[in-house]
Amino acid sequence: MAALPKRIIKETERLVSDPVPGITATPLEENLRYFEVTIDGPSSSPYAGGVFQLELYLPDDYPMCAPKVRFLTKIYHPNIDKLGRICLDVLKDNWSPALQIRTILLSIQALLGAPNPDDPLANDVAEDWKKDEKKAIEVAKEWTVRFAKAKLEE
Amino acid sequence: MSDSDDHDEDHEYQSFEFESDYEDEYFDNQSENSSSSTRSHNERVSPSKTSTSFNEWTLPKFILTVFLDKYQKLKDSKLGGCTDDDLLILLHYKRWQADEVINDFFDNPKKLFEQAGLPVPPQKSANHLKSTTSFDCSVCCESYKQVMVYELSCSHRYCLFCYHHYIYNELSTGKLIHCIQPDCALTIPHGDIDKIFDIVEHDSSIIKITKPLNENRLLVASAKIFVDSQSTYKWCPAPDCKGFTELVSSATFDEATLDYKDISIIPIVRCAESHEFCFSCNYENHLPCPCWVVKKWIKKCQDDSETINWIDANTSACPNCLSSIEKNGGCNHMTCKKCHHEFCWVCLGNWSEHNNSYYKCNKFEQDMSEIEMKKSKSRLTLQRYLHFYKRFTIHESSMQGDLKVLKQINNVAVMYLESRRKDSSVTSLAWSDIQFLPDAIRALSNGRKTLKWTYCFAYYLMDSNFQEIFESNQDYLNRTVEDLSEIFEKITTTSTKGDSDIVKLIMKNKTKIINLSNTISLRQKTLIDGAYHNLKEGLMKFDA
Numbered sequence: 001m002a003a004l005p006k007r008i009i010k011e012t013e014r015l016v017s018d019p020v021p022g023i024t025a026t027p028l029e030e031n032l033r034y035f036e037v038t039i040d041g042p043s044s045s046p047y048a049g050g051v052f053q054l055e056l057y058l059p060d061d062y063p064m065c066a067p068k069v070r071f072l073t074k075i076y077h078p079n080i081d082k083l084g085r086i087c088l089d090v091l092k093d094n095w096s097p098a099l100q101i102r103t104i105l106l107s108i109q110a111l112l113g114a115p116n117p118d119d120p121l122a123n124d125v126a127e128d129w130k131k132d133e134k135k136a137i138e139v140a141k142e143w144t145v146r147f148a149k150a151k152l153e154e
Numbered sequence: 155m156s157d158s159d160d161h162d163e164d165h166e167y168q169s170f171e172f173e174s175d176y177e178d179e180y181f182d183n184q185s186e187n188s189s190s191s192t193r194s195h196n197e198r199v200s201p202s203k204t205s206t207s208f209n210e211w212t213l214p215k216f217i218l219t220v221f222l223d224k225y226q227k228l229k230d231s232k233l234g235g236c237t238d239d240d241l242l243i244l245l246h247y248k249r250w251q252a253d254e255v256i257n258d259f260f261d262n263p264k265k266l267f268e269q270a271g272l273p274v275p276p277q278k279s280a281n282h283l284k285s286t287t288s289f290d291c292s293v294c295c296e297s298y299k300q301v302m303v304y305e306l307s308c309s310h311r312y313c314l315f316c317y318h319h320y321i322y323n324e325l326s327t328g329k330l331i332h333c334i335q336p337d338c339a340l341t342i343p344h345g346d347i348d349k350i351f352d353i354v355e356h357d358s359s360i361i362k363i364t365k366p367l368n369e370n371r372l373l374v375a376s377a378k379i380f381v382d383s384q385s386t387y388k389w390c391p392a393p394d395c396k397g398f399t400e401l402v403s404s405a406t407f408d409e410a411t412l413d414y415k416d417i418s419i420i421p422i423v424r425c426a427e428s429h430e431f432c433f434s435c436n437y438e439n440h441l442p443c444p445c446w447v448v449k450k451w452i453k454k455c456q457d458d459s460e461t462i463n464w465i466d467a468n469t470s471a472c473p474n475c476l477s478s479i480e481k482n483g484g485c486n487h488m489t490c491k492k493c494h495h496e497f498c499w500v501c502l503g504n505w506s507e508h509n510n511s512y513y514k515c516n517k518f519e520q521d522m523s524e525i526e527m528k529k530s531k532s533r534l535t536l537q538r539y540l541h542f543y544k545r546f547t548i549h550e551s552s553m554q555g556d557l558k559v560l561k562q563i564n565n566v567a568v569m570y571l572e573s574r575r576k577d578s579s580v581t582s583l584a585w586s587d588i589q590f591l592p593d594a595i596r597a598l599s600n601g602r603k604t605l606k607w608t609y610c611f612a613y614y615l616m617d618s619n620f621q622e623i624f625e626s627n628q629d630y631l632n633r634t635v636e637d638l639s640e641i642f643e644k645i646t647t648t649s650t651k652g653d654s655d656i657v658k659l660i661m662k663n664k665t666k667i668i669n670l671s672n673t674i675s676l677r678q679k680t681l682i683d684g685a686y687h688n689l690k691e692g693l694m695k696f697d698a
C-alpha cells in the first residue's frame with residue numbers, strides 16, 4: 001500500500017486530538033483509510049438517544065473525490081436507504097476537496113436532525129413521511145430504540 | 155544520400171514485371187472518368203443513389219464553428235464591463251446560446267453574473283496564478299517554502315498541484331469549474347485551466363499559452379459531452395480516430411419498417427480522417443451487406459468462435475513442404491522461402507492457377523465427391539460457414555498487414571521529401587508527386603473492407619444465377635486488391651539499399667499504383683451497385 005498522504009494523517013490526528021462532540025471516527029490499524037464511525041442522534045430528533053454506527057472509506061483519490069460513507073445501523077430516514085447509503089449533496093456533486101471527514105460527518109448528523117423527504121433516496125420511507133409525518137416519526141423512534149439503543153444496553 | 159541518385163526518377167517508368175491484364179481496362183476507365191482522376195476517392199463507397207448527407211467534424215473544428223463563432227459575435231456586441239474571459243464563461247453557462255446571454259445581460263446583469271460564477275461587480279482581467287513563499291495548502295496539507303498558488307478574486311488560495319488534480323477530475327463533466335472553496339461559486343476562466351495544466355505538467359514556471367482556444371481542455375471536454383448527448387452525432391469507430399460525424403439527413407431508418415432489400419438507405423458516412431462507417435450500427439462501412447445481416451454475422455462469429463480456432467493452426471504451413479510460413483504484409487500471394495512453392499494464402503491452392511484465370515478461391519464449391527457424400531449434413535454446413543468466415547478474417551488481417559507496409563512506405567516518402575527540402579540542391583520530387591500515395595492507401599483499405607464484407611454477404615445469399623455475377627465481381631476486386639497489395643509489399647521487401655531505394659521504387663511504379671487504385675475503386679463501385687440493383691429487383695435474395 002502506498003504511503004498515506006499528509007492530508008489524511010493530519011485529519012486523522014485532528015479527529016483524535018480535537019474530537020467533534022457526539023461523533024467518533026477511528027481508523028482501523030490494518031487500513032488507515034477505513035474508519036469506524038459513530039454518530040449520536042441529535043437530541044431534538046426522533047433519533048435522539050440512539051448511537052448509529054457507520055463506515056467511512058477514503059478512496060485513493062481522496063480528497064479530490066468524496067469519502068464513501070454508509071450507515072451500518074438500521075435507520076428509518078427518508079434520505080437513507082436499506083443498505084445504509086446516504087443521499088447528501090456534499091457526498092456527490094457538491095463535494096469539494098476543501099471539505100473534510102469532520103465536516104462530512106457533521107453534515108450527516110445535521111441530516112438526522114432535518115430529514116428531507118422531497119429529495120429522497122429511500123422512496124417508500126419518503127412516501128410514508130410525506131403522507132403521515134407523525135406516524136413516520138413514531139416509526140423512526142421505534143427503530144432507534146430497536147436498532148440504535150440495543151447495542152448500548154447489551 | 156548522394157545527389158546523383160535522384161535525377162531521372164520522373165522519367166523512368168520502368169515497372170516491375172507483373173503479369174497484368176488490365177491495360178485495356180485502364181483506358182476504358184479513363185474515358186469514363188476523364189472529368190476527375192480522383193473522383194473515386196472523394197466519394198463514399200456506397201450505391202450511386204443514396205439519400206445520406208453528413209458533416210465531418212474534428213473537435214477543434216467543431217469548437218471553432220459551434221462555440222467560438224458565437225464568442226466572436228458576442229465580443230463584437232460589446233457587453234459593458236465584460237472581459238473576454240467573462241464572455242466565454244457566460245456563453246458556456248448559457249450552453250452557447252448567445253441570444254440568451256444578451257437578453258439576460260440586459261435584463262439583470264448582476265443575476266446573470268452571479269449564476270455564472272462571475273464576481274459582482276465585474277473585475278478587470280487579472281493574473282490568478284502567483285508564486286508565493288511559506289504557504290500551507292489546506293487541501294494537501296503540505297507546507298511549501300516556495301510554490302505556485304491559484305486564487306480568484308475571492309482570495310481563496312490553494313496550491314497549483316491541488317488545483318491541477320481538482321480540475322483534472324472535474325473536466326469530465328464538461329461543465330464550468332469553480333473555486334475549490336465549498337461555499338464559493340466563482341468560476342475558473344477557460345484560459346487559466348490550460349495555464350495550470352501547462353505549468354504543472356511541464357514543470358515550468360513560465361506561463362505561456364501553448365494551445366489555441368479551440369483546443370482548450372474545458373472546451374474539448376464540453377464538446378465531447380455535447381457529441382455524446384446528441385443522437386445526430388457519432389464518433390468514428392476506427393481505432394484511435396478522434397473524428398466524429400453529424401448526420402444531416404438520411405432515409406427514414408426505422409428497424410420495424412426497414413426495407414431489407416434496399417441497401418442504398420444504409421447511412422454510410424465518413425469522418426474527417428476519411429474513415430467510412432455506418433451511422434446506424436456504428437460499425438465500419440459494411441456494404442454490400444445490410445445492417446441486419448451484419449448483426450447476424452457478428453453474432454454468429456461470436457457464438458462459433460471456439461469451433462473455428464483450428465483455422466489458425468491450419469493456415470500457417472506451406473502446402474508443399476509443410477514448413478511454417480510467416481505472413482508479414484497484407485498480400486496473399488505467398489512464396490515459401492524453403493521450397494519456393496507459390497501459393498494462395500487464402501485457399502492454399504497453386505498461385506499460378508489464380509493469376510490469369512478465375513480467382514477460384516472465392517467460390518464455395520460443394521464438391522460432391524464420394525468422400526464428401528459421406529460427410530454429414532452438419533459437417534457441410536460448418537464447412538460452408540468456415541469457407542466464408544476464413545476469407546472474411548483473412549481480409550481483415552491482410553488489411554492490418556497492408557496498413558503496416560503502407561505506413562512504412564508513406565513515412566519513408568515523406569521523410570525523403572523533407573530531407574530534400576532542407577537540402578538546397580535541385581529537387582526532382584515535389585509533394586504533389588507523392589500525393590497519389592495516401593489516395594492509394596485509402597483505395598486499398600476500402601477495397602479490402604468491401605471485399606471482406608462480400609464474404610458475409612455471400613454466406614447469407616440464396617443460390618441464384620445472379621450469384622455468379624456477384625462472385626465474378628468479387629473476383630475482379632479481389633485480384634486488383636491483391637495486385638496493389640503485392641506491389642507495395644515488393645517495394646519494401648526488394649529495396650535493399652534503404653530509403654532512397656524505396657522512394658525510387660515508388661516512383662517507378664507510380665503509374666501502376668495510380669491505375670490499380672482507380673481500378674479498385676471502380677470495381678468496388680461496380681460490385682456494390684450490382685448488389686444494390688439485384689437485391690432491389692429481387693434477383694438476389696438473402697436466406698434469412
Ligand SMILES: [Zn+2]
Pocket residue numbers: 306308309310333334335338339340
Ligand atoms: Zn473562492
Ligand SMILES: [Zn+2]
Pocket residue numbers: 291292293294295296312313314315316317
Ligand atoms: Zn495543495
Ligand SMILES: [Zn+2]
Pocket residue numbers: 390391392395396397425426427428429
Ligand atoms: Zn475516423
Ligand SMILES: [Zn+2]
Pocket residue numbers: 420432433434435436437440444445448
Ligand atoms: Zn449498418
